[in-house]
Amino acid sequence: MAVLLASCGGQPAQGPGQSGGNPESPSGSSGGTESGSAAGEPIRIGLLVPLTGVFAAPGQYMKEGFELWLKEVNNQVAGRPVEVVTADTQGNPDVALTQARRLVEQEKVHLLVGPLSAAEGLALVPYIDGVRIPSIYPIVSADDLTQRKIPKYVVRTGWTSSQTTHVLGDYAYKKLGYRRVAIIAYDFAFGWESVGGFMQTFQEAGGKVVKVIWTPLNTTDFSPYLSQIPKDVDAVFASFSGSAAIQFIQQYKRFGLTAPLIAQGNTTDESTLEQTGPEAVGIVTALHYSAALDTPANKAFVEAYTKAFGHVPSYYSEGTYVAGLVLQQALEQLRGDVSDPDAVVKALRSVQLSETPRGPYRFDNYGNPIQNVYIRKVEQVNGKLQNTVIDVVQNVSQFWTYDPKEYLQRPVYNRGVPECNACGG
Incomplete structure (x- = not known):
């Protein structure tokens, strides 16, 4: 052996x-x-x-x-x-x-x-x-x-970075009922692509994105960025991971913001969830895996x-x-x-x-894998935090419901693609 x-x-x-x-x-x-x-x-x-x-x-x-x-x-x-x-x-x-x-x-x-x-x-x-x-x-x-x-x-x-957020943007409008959201995320390719997937489907469904805030990769103090989040939004979409996710979630709650958080799935990953603490409870995310998946x-x-x-x-x-x-x-x-x-x-x-x-x-x-995407909600179960699966979207392609050939004619999601449809007011 x-x-x-x-x-x-x-x-x-x-x-x-x-x-x-x-x-x-x-x-x-x-x-x-x-x-x-x-x-x-x-x-x-x-x-x-x-x-x-x-x-x-x-x-x-x-x-x-x-x-x-x-x-x-x-x-x-x-x-x-x-x-x-x-x-x-x-x-x-x-x-x-x-x-x-x-x-x-x-x-x-x-x-x-x-x-x-x-x-x-x-x-x-x-x-x-x-x-x-x-x-x-x-x-x-x-x-x-x-x-x-x-x-x-x-x-x-x-x-792909946008595979799960295509699902979440559509879900946020059609199932969660959100109409106006603000976005805050990492200012590099992973942030741009995960935000791009969410914006594409949320805006196509009829939603309005009223603010997009980009934070540098090494940010530890989010207060200058949190102060820019409008108060009159239905929810805030975020995309972070690792220590940045811990700091962002904790500071979001302590800053006194009350709009529900929805996020790209890494933001509440099990590798950081317990360190994040009770501030994470209630956050809704989308990802192709959860340790709480009941199969x-x-x-x-x-x-x-x-x-x-x-x-x-x-x-x-x-x-x-x-x-x-x-x-x-x-x-x-x-x-x-x-x-x-x-x-x-x-x-x-x-x-x-x-x-x-x-x-x-x-x-x-x-x-690229075609696979299920799970809508998850952070809950405290038996004294521990977990990403409880609350819905499943089966057999999700990296192209969502779009024709692949047409999809590939567009530029890859980036800092300005797609355009924010309501950032002007």
Whole structure:
């Protein structure tokens, strides 16, 4: 049986000129897959996660989710042992690229899994495609990775930033009855795309967005931004994660704002929910997973995960666990042969899973999962906070209800797209 290898430590970041000039590995090999078909030899997987830095907490959840899958398959898939080398990206795109090069060129891994942030994921694409290393992105949600600029060797098993907020914008107008909202979110691509999905469907349904407030990524004091939120709105939509989500929610309540909060699902993720505290109660979010989802598959996953790690899983945990399930089915289809990176990618994108912790799962023609999106409400149950599922929208595409070809003619959601329809008054 193979063992879970120790983590690679962080290395000095290379500058763009050093890392981006020639993406090919020194040997010209296709991602270290020379012995990829050797029966009985280990399949080597490089796990890219932030274990230090601002994303260390969700990074740990990612690592735990993958470890649970590995434990459940007894470190073996398709008759071959599996070895995992975990590398700390520090949440830094330059470090992520340095670590990916180390895993491929020195550790000779056959596949990569990770990283966490969109910035890291986008930075890795030229290298991944250059060396032809099959890579699974379980968390990175940048819309265009499965829309206008699809990498050849990246398989996304997670979601797009706007996939769940398309649902929430429509739901906020039609089910929650909100007509006028203000928006506050991160001022970078993830914030723009999650806000864009919400604005698109909310405004199309007839809703009015009266204010959009962007906050810098490193914001800790939200009071200058909270003071800009109009008092005469039905609700406030927010998009944050990690420590920023904790600080935003706590400060929102303490600032005396009373409009209901609705949010992109990471804002109340289980990795930060208990730290956020009772201020989170009542927030409605949309995401493709909740640890409180009442299905046999999720109950079994939550029980096994909690037993192994002493706390409930988060979306980050479930993301890497499902990445393992997808990888397992693909490798079984290939009888463990990972020597041909194109065949590996094709097998990964063909996977359909009828039962996962998040529900049924299949890929669309562009390589993004079609999956359920859950409307969740933070509640305190038996003394603990949870994202109680209050509604389900089944089989949600990254294109929502739009025609994909027409959708792709539009620009990707950004700071000014779509336009705010009522910010002038």
